[in-house]
Amino acid sequence: MAKKTTKSTKSWHGRLSGEADQATSELLASIDVDAGLYKYDIAGSLAHATMLREIGILTGRELTRIKKGLSTIAEDIEAGKVKLDPALEDIHMVIESALIKRIGEPGRKLHTGRSRNDQIALDLRLWARDAIDDMRDLIRQLQTSFVAGADKYGQIVMPAYTHLQRAQPILAGHAMLAYVEMLDRDAERLADCRKRVNVCPLGSGAVAGTSIPLERKRVAELLGFPAITRNSIDATSSRDFLAELCFCLATVGVHLSRWAEDWIIYSTTEFGFIELDDSVCTSSSMMPQKKNADTLELIRGKSAGAIGNLCGMLTLMKSLPSGYSRDLQDDKRFAFATVSTMKSALVVASKVVSTVRFCPGRIAADLDAGFLDATSLAEYLVNKGVPFRTAHGIVGELVANAARTGNTLASLPEVVIRAADKAIGPDVADHLGADNVVKHYKPEGAAGAKQLRKQLNFWKRKLG
Numbered sequence: 001m002a003k004k005t006t007k008s009t010k011s012w013h014g015r016l017s018g019e020a021d022q023a024t025s026e027l028l029a030s031i032d033v034d035a036g037l038y039k040y041d042i043a044g045s046l047a048h049a050t051m052l053r054e055i056g057i058l059t060g061r062e063l064t065r066i067k068k069g070l071s072t073i074a075e076d077i078e079a080g081k082v083k084l085d086p087a088l089e090d091i092h093m094v095i096e097s098a099l100i101k102r103i104g105e106p107g108r109k110l111h112t113g114r115s116r117n118d119q120i121a122l123d124l125r126l127w128a129r130d131a132i133d134d135m136r137d138l139i140r141q142l143q144t145s146f147v148a149g150a151d152k153y154g155q156i157v158m159p160a161y162t163h164l165q166r167a168q169p170i171l172a173g174h175a176m177l178a179y180v181e182m183l184d185r186d187a188e189r190l191a192d193c194r195k196r197v198n199v200c201p202l203g204s205g206a207v208a209g210t211s212i213p214l215e216r217k218r219v220a221e222l223l224g225f226p227a228i229t230r231n232s233i234d235a236t237s238s239r240d241f242l243a244e245l246c247f248c249l250a251t252v253g254v255h256l257s258r259w260a261e262d263w264i265i266y267s268t269t270e271f272g273f274i275e276l277d278d279s280v281c282t283s284s285s286m287m288p289q290k291k292n293a294d295t296l297e298l299i300r301g302k303s304a305g306a307i308g309n310l311c312g313m314l315t316l317m318k319s320l321p322s323g324y325s326r327d328l329q330d331d332k333r334f335a336f337a338t339v340s341t342m343k344s345a346l347v348v349a350s351k352v353v354s355t356v357r358f359c360p361g362r363i364a365a366d367l368d369a370g371f372l373d374a375t376s377l378a379e380y381l382v383n384k385g386v387p388f389r390t391a392h393g394i395v396g397e398l399v400a401n402a403a404r405t406g407n408t409l410a411s412l413p414e415v416v417i418r419a420a421d422k423a424i425g426p427d428v429a430d431h432l433g434a435d436n437v438v439k440h441y442k443p444e445g446a447a448g449a450k451q452l453r454k455q456l457n458f459w460k461r462k463l464g
């Protein structure tokens with residue numbers, strides 16, 4: 001049987017006489033999610049009240065009581081002492097009703113010229129601003145861990161893959177700094193998103209503003225916003241800033257998933273390129289020998305949730321009519337979940353990177369397999385005046401020969417190599433074998449030692 005909620009809880013009891021039953025109240029409520037916004041809600045109310053005092057709506061005494069009331073409410077929410085009653089729907093009503101209960105009449109003036117529509121738009125922007133700052137710090141931490149890893153293990157020569165087939169030799173540091181680049185764009189994207197987040201919507205009211213002469217710029221100033229929104233309809237019903245945040249973080253997730261996949265593969269017995277620290281691995285309840293890269297698998301998996309949340313956010317916004325609709329209440333479920341998931345993924349990613357051990361012996365043992373030096377040999381011929389396409393064909397035949405006879409290019413008898421083209425001289429040996437190949441990389445951004453030095457200097461300077 002549906003229970004009736006008590007009549008006095010709602011602020012609109014003047015208009016509506018029918019009461020929601022429990023199931024309806026639960027559907028309407030967002031307090032389970034938006035309680036986390038209480039600090040922002042109170043900060044917004046303090047700024048609003050200060051401005052209301054300045055324009056003469058509140059007396060000095062009323063403002064003092066509101067400020068005191070709000071600060072004790074903040075402490076009590078923090079301490080779990082305020083009842084988060086779903087019948088009150090959301091954090092805005094929970095705080096307002098607690099305030100009225102505590103300080104009486106002045107509390108009834110706080111909502112002057114304000115709607116929950118511009119209030120939640122404000123809270124979300126304040127929250128998103130902090131979330132972005134936190135995420136950028138965590139990204140920077142992870143970048144720093146990768147740079148330290150590139151410093152420590154950077155000189156190891158290892159294979160690079162395309163199509164997950166052996167391609168060309170690289171320095172391990174170059175591979176690690178590739179992730180640092182991706183993360184840097186992620187941080188830049190977040191910084192750019194922050195510009196659109198950092199605009200104050202308060203004063204937009206429900207949809208059309210208000211006849212109360214609010215000083216919007218003053219509120220913005222008090223809350224550290226450099227600008228105010230220009231249009232009340234847009235300000236109360238647009239959430240593209242949240243969708244953008246979800247996109248930025250889904251992209252972080254995608255980048256982390258690619259790195260996680262690389263390192264899961266590298267940590268297998270078959271590859272053995274790296275050893276993950278025991279503290280970031282798990283074992284099996286049945287197979288005693290197992291050391292599983294579960295943290296990396298979960299980091300890889302978390303990106304699915306972030307991508308799903310982005311889809312959810314965009315779908316929630318699609319086809320909404322102009323002006324606030326209650327659908328928007330669920331925006332928080334997508335945005336909050338994304339931020340909390342990606343936070344934990346970034347924190348643990350940093351632990352994985354800063355504790356990894358590369359295994360140079362294992363990497364070197366198999367480095368001759370897969371003809372990593374084939375492109376280098378073709379380029380050797382180019383330097384002797386052979387057109388690249390011709391050189392490609394010559395080396396292709398040599399590789400086929402070596403594969404057939406169980407050789408590497410370096411172990412083919414010298415007569416066989418020399419017979420392939422008259423341009424090939426004894427100096428060819430210097431261009432065969434992975435260790436030699438990395439010495440010859442020329443342009444900026446390539447996988448050799450001097451390029452690595454330059455990249456490392458760049459990142460150390462940039463990351464401080």
Ligand code: ARG
Pocket residue numbers: 030034089090116117120324326328329330
């Ligand atoms: N809790 C709502 C949200 O998160 C804000 C309330 C707006 N409600 C309304 N009936 N206009 O979007």
